Amino acid sequence: MIFCKSVFVFVIAFLFAVCERPPAPRNAGPDRPANSLSINKKAKTVIIPTPNAASAPADLRFLDTEAALFRQVIETSMLAETRTQKSAIKSLARQMAEESRTLLDKISNTRSAIYPGQPVAINGEIPEVEKLIQLIENSNIEGLKASEFDIAFTEFSKSALAAINAAAGVTVSSEVRIDEIAADIRSWHSRVSKKIAENTTRE
Numbered sequence: 001m002i003f004c005k006s007v008f009v010f011v012i013a014f015l016f017a018v019c020e021r022p023p024a025p026r027n028a029g030p031d032r033p034a035n036s037l038s039i040n041k042k043a044k045t046v047i048i049p050t051p052n053a054a055s056a057p058a059d060l061r062f063l064d065t066e067a068a069l070f071r072q073v074i075e076t077s078m079l080a081e082t083r084t085q086k087s088a089i090k091s092l093a094r095q096m097a098e099e100s101r102t103l104l105d106k107i108s109n110t111r112s113a114i115y116p117g118q119p120v121a122i123n124g125e126i127p128e129v130e131k132l133i134q135l136i137e138n139s140n141i142e143g144l145k146a147s148e149f150d151i152a153f154t155e156f157s158k159s160a161l162a163a164i165n166a167a168a169g170v171t172v173s174s175e176v177r178i179d180e181i182a183a184d185i186r187s188w189h190s191r192v193s194k195k196i197a198e199n200t201t202r203e
Contacts, residue, residue, distance in 0.1 A: 045136040049124020056121030065123045070100040083149040128166035
């Protein structure tokens, strides 16, 4: 009788242990740890076009599109501090980031004053903007260093300038503050383009 009770207790304990054991993760193995996560190392753009942006006021599209573009410039330029050894690239990146912050502040303040509470309207149908988004999505600039980063950053800078200038070029406004921002952007484009050209000449 005692033997039967012991066997019964053993069976119950065994079944309990089996039920409590977590199932083996699928695809787990020596080359794929159970807790591994697939990591996408591609740079992600902060420029996310807005559906139906075409229905928004033209000035609002201009402000929101330029704001997104300058945020991208700031984010990508900050990588240069730790990814390049070239002082010329670091100098270019700092100038782009600092001046972009100034322009972004002006854009944001103007938007708040003219279009408070309005939904975002980022125009992704400008060809140069589309090309920039594609370049960022297909690049691995965040994972590059040294000369590889220098090449990728220069390519990004040229594409970003083209997109920013194109977005400013399609703007025709009766609002003085909008025209002033567009003029500031064109002036910024001219300065940074000149610096990129100087860097290219030195190489």
